[in-house]
Amino acid sequence: MIKNQKNYNFFLTEELPKPEAHLIQSANAANGAANLGYSTILIYPTQGIQAINPFNLLRPFQPRKVPENLIKYYNLQDKLKVATLPMPWPIDYYKNKFTNSNTITTKYYFPFHILATTKLVHAWNWNFVKAAIKNGIPAIYEHHHHEDKKFEPEIVNHPLFQVAVTVADTVRESMIEHGMPPEKLIKLHNGYNKSFIIRQPQKAVIWREKLLKNNQKYLVVYAGALQKFKGIDILIDVASQMPHVQFVCAGGKLHEVEHYQLLAKEKQVNNILFLGYILHDELASLLQAADVLAHPHCSGKAATFTSPMKLFDYLASGNPIVATEISSLTEFKNTQAIAAWCEPDNPHKFAEALQWVLENYPRQVDGYPEIIEFVKQFSWENRAEKIISYVDESLRPSMITTDN
Numbered sequence: 001m002i003k004n005q006k007n008y009n010f011f012l013t014e015e016l017p018k019p020e021a022h023l024i025q026s027a028n029a030a031n032g033a034a035n036l037g038y039s040t041i042l043i044y045p046t047q048g049i050q051a052i053n054p055f056n057l058l059r060p061f062q063p064r065k066v067p068e069n070l071i072k073y074y075n076l077q078d079k080l081k082v083a084t085l086p087m088p089w090p091i092d093y094y095k096n097k098f099t100n101s102n103t104i105t106t107k108y109y110f111p112f113h114i115l116a117t118t119k120l121v122h123a124w125n126w127n128f129v130k131a132a133i134k135n136g137i138p139a140i141y142e143h144h145h146h147e148d149k150k151f152e153p154e155i156v157n158h159p160l161f162q163v164a165v166t167v168a169d170t171v172r173e174s175m176i177e178h179g180m181p182p183e184k185l186i187k188l189h190n191g192y193n194k195s196f197i198i199r200q201p202q203k204a205v206i207w208r209e210k211l212l213k214n215n216q217k218y219l220v221v222y223a224g225a226l227q228k229f230k231g232i233d234i235l236i237d238v239a240s241q242m243p244h245v246q247f248v249c250a251g252g253k254l255h256e257v258e259h260y261q262l263l264a265k266e267k268q269v270n271n272i273l274f275l276g277y278i279l280h281d282e283l284a285s286l287l288q289a290a291d292v293l294a295h296p297h298c299s300g301k302a303a304t305f306t307s308p309m310k311l312f313d314y315l316a317s318g319n320p321i322v323a324t325e326i327s328s329l330t331e332f333k334n335t336q337a338i339a340a341w342c343e344p345d346n347p348h349k350f351a352e353a354l355q356w357v358l359e360n361y362p363r364q365v366d367g368y369p370e371i372i373e374f375v376k377q378f379s380w381e382n383r384a385e386k387i388i389s390y391v392d393e394s395l396r397p398s399m400i401t402t403d404n
Helices: 022-037 055-060 068-074 101-118 128-133 171-178 200-212 232-241 254-266 280-289 309-317 326-333 346-362 369-378 380-389
Strands: 009-013 041-048 081-086 118-123 139-142 161-168 183-187 218-223 246-252 272-275 292-295 323-325 341-342
Touching: 009 022, 009 101, 022 041, 022 068, 022 254, 022 309, 022 380, 041 101, 068 280, 068 369, 081 101, 101 118, 101 128, 118 128, 118 183, 128 171, 171 183, 171 326, 200 218, 200 280, 218 280, 218 309, 232 246, 232 254, 232 272, 232 346, 246 280, 254 272, 280 309, 292 309, 309 323, 309 369, 323 326, 323 346, 341 346, 369 380
Parallel strands: 009 041, 009 118, 041 081, 118 139, 139 161, 161 183, 218 246, 218 292, 246 272, 292 323, 323 341
Antiparallel strands: none
């Protein structure tokens, strides 16, 4: 039985599971903290049948084990707990302040149902951070994109505001310009899920048997969002230049998958497949099945703040990576992390880099040990530990303890 523990509560504004990168990041951040032994709860809204259950409305905060669909979707471990906050009609159906799920959470659920068992709040939503501090709870804020808003001095300078976290130097600079105290702001990369480093040779073989057709020898895999600025259009053009290679893209929403399937067909590129979102308990073996992992990206504003989350899952596979030179990746140029680099927006150069890696990095079933060793510093657990180190020791959440 758990002894009066105060929790490390992670707040999200969207229902899970969904394939969006920011939700994958959030779920893994909470999972990493739980794996360190902290009593961690991932809190998010829910609609549908659960939201109209009278018992759930009377007792909306009911932490429980992570459901199986979330475990498979994000490869979460069993130390994390989740709590879904019911949002019945008309919440979020009508767009106004009083029917907004964020308002319901911060003004009702948090102070009346969650506050008593909360030790520390971790949120990506500024309103959640403000609600925590106004209710006497220390808070951590994560912010990954450029936004033209000022941070309120009374919040960022409050002793309960512990630290703000971002993943790019350019966003850090922007946050400072908008009022975030530099001494309370850190840049930390995202991480890899520890399950991705576990070797799955049999499953990798099955992927290769399934995907390699017509005597093809090489498999190039991309995993991530299917959007133009991510370089997917470029990857189709690269595939057209390398018919001896099978290209596979994992990720994206259904309409994005359909769009790129049609685009590839229109360009008569037959050696690129779009698999859609792959559950993370299957994604690790797909990455391990590749000969090379592709990390394309276009130039432009997004290249200055994009979070290279897939980079670390790529690295955990131990397979070589071809990456576009963008500012958020430049610090890895003098490391063993990337096998080859090329300029953005240039399919010909990307194809040349892929061909060079295929010729110089023969496939290794167990991956390249130097790549795997390099990525170990970027586990979600290490990231969580660094963040917690910025929290005053007296304000840190409980470690999980049980009666004998």
